Amino acid sequence: MNLTRTAYGTWSGGRFMHYGEQLSEEHYKQLMRLSFEKGVRTFVTADVYGVGRADSLLGEALKGIPREEYSLVGIIGHDIYEGIRQGSRGYPRFTDPALRGPDQYYDYLKMAAEKSLERCQTSKFDLLMLHNPDSIAYTSEKVWDAFTALKDQGLTDRLGIAPGPANGFTLDMIECFERFGDRMDWAMIILNPFEPWPGQHVLAAAEKNKVDIMARVVDYGGLFHDDVKPGHKFRDGDHRTHRPAGWIDHAVEKLEKVRPIAEKHGLTMLQFACLWTLGNTAVKSVVPTLIQEHGEDSRSIESKLDELAALPEQCLTKDEIETIRQIGDNTGCMTLKGASARHAGQEPRPDEWPMRDDLLDLAKRWDLALSW
Template structure:
């Protein structure tokens, strides 16, 4: 089964990514079940969330539902089996040379996939994605030979790549598509009307290589759901509290400038954000973060799920897409991850030195040399 227009991610609900209130296990499972009842037919999980706990809760929530009635997406790449967590850097990627060499990639991927499937209470993923790869994940043929083996063994129907968690990796992604595009059916990328850059630079390459795009963070940290107001206070530990001061107010001001377009089509603002994404080739699916905001006045997370479950069929015009892109233009708002001229050595799993072949690639795609 291929991905549907809307998808539900197991990072929702605050248990594994710290946004808003943390749902207890019963409510967390009930939200997944509500999502299915409301019309979601694609569910996305990652084995590293809770060291497998997200997989388990998803499997419990979907137990008894016809497996052929929904698309299941798994993501693999963080080695929490043998690797040691490195503070806020998380677990090392399975391609870390201190853990194994290329000859061990396949056995790791098979093991991780089988264990994730067991926790999800099924025997196959419709799509398996490489989760937050390091440089080896983008460049080493042994990685993608291992991913293809998962498909060949029936553990995965399709294959994909999910860069992140921070934005960027544009040149690395395009290079990966050039080298291994025949293996990559889907890419999960960050895109929304307030973050058209830098993923917008990679969309033409995804279309060129026939890679479909699932976009995450379409809600922009919950802002498009409409519950956050000027001066919003985040509870201690909420990831969004670490964003630059004023990001809520700045985002709300831009959203108000976009609102007439949403009103013209009878869309709520989160529907509008999703439709803006889906109006661009080759975006075919959107997955938000469902958050139970702190405070007694916050709208229930269940209402957010119902609102997002089924998207209207309409698409924005090319002129509307560009109008929104101009309002939300965030070019240069952050230092991009991946290959960069800032680094002479690779000291983190998501940053590495720029290579000459990537600058040549940037020239071919008209992306400039300022990386």
């Protein structure tokens, strides 16, 4: 089963990523089961979330449902088995030379995929993605040979990449599509009406190389759930407290500019964000973060799931999609990860590395005016 238009990510519900209230394990499982019952049939999980616990809870939540009735996306790449967590930077990538060399990539990926499948209580992924690749994983034939072998052995029907955790990796992704696009089917990027940049720049290359796009952060940090307002108080440790000061005020101002378009089509703001995102070339699936905000007056997380599950067919016109893009334009608003001239002369790090001349040539071919 290929991915569906709407998907549920196991980072929702605040258990494994710090957004809003943390649901109890029972509530967390109930929400995933409810997602299926309401018609959301694609589920995305990463082995690093809860060091395998998210996989296990998803497996428990979907137990008893015929496997052919839902699409399962697994994401592996952080070494949670032999790697040592490095504080807020998380676990190292499996390609870290301190952990293993290229001749051991296959053994690690096979082990990690099999253990994740065991926790999910199934024998095969519909899609398996590389999680937050470093510069080695983007470019190594050995990595993609090893990853392709998992598909050949029946552990997954499809392959892909899920860059992150921050935004960027534009040139790295385009190069990866051009070199290994014949081996991959999907890529996950950050894209929503208020963050069209830089994700929009990989879409044409994805389409040309027949790589479908799954978009995350469609809700823009919860703003499109329409219950985060100016003055909103986040719990201590909420990831959104790291966003720049004033981001809510600026986003709400934009929200009111686009709200008439949503109302014209009878859409909630989350549905509006999903349909705008799906209206972009190559985007075939959206996976917003479902958040139970802190406070007695906050909307229930179930009501947000209802909106996602009831997503109507596309009703936004091309002109409306472009108008919304212009209102939400965020070009240059952040320092991007991946290849960058600002890292010249430095040793590559897990999520940022020096620019290469061949990537600059690639940028010219794709008519990308680089400001990062």
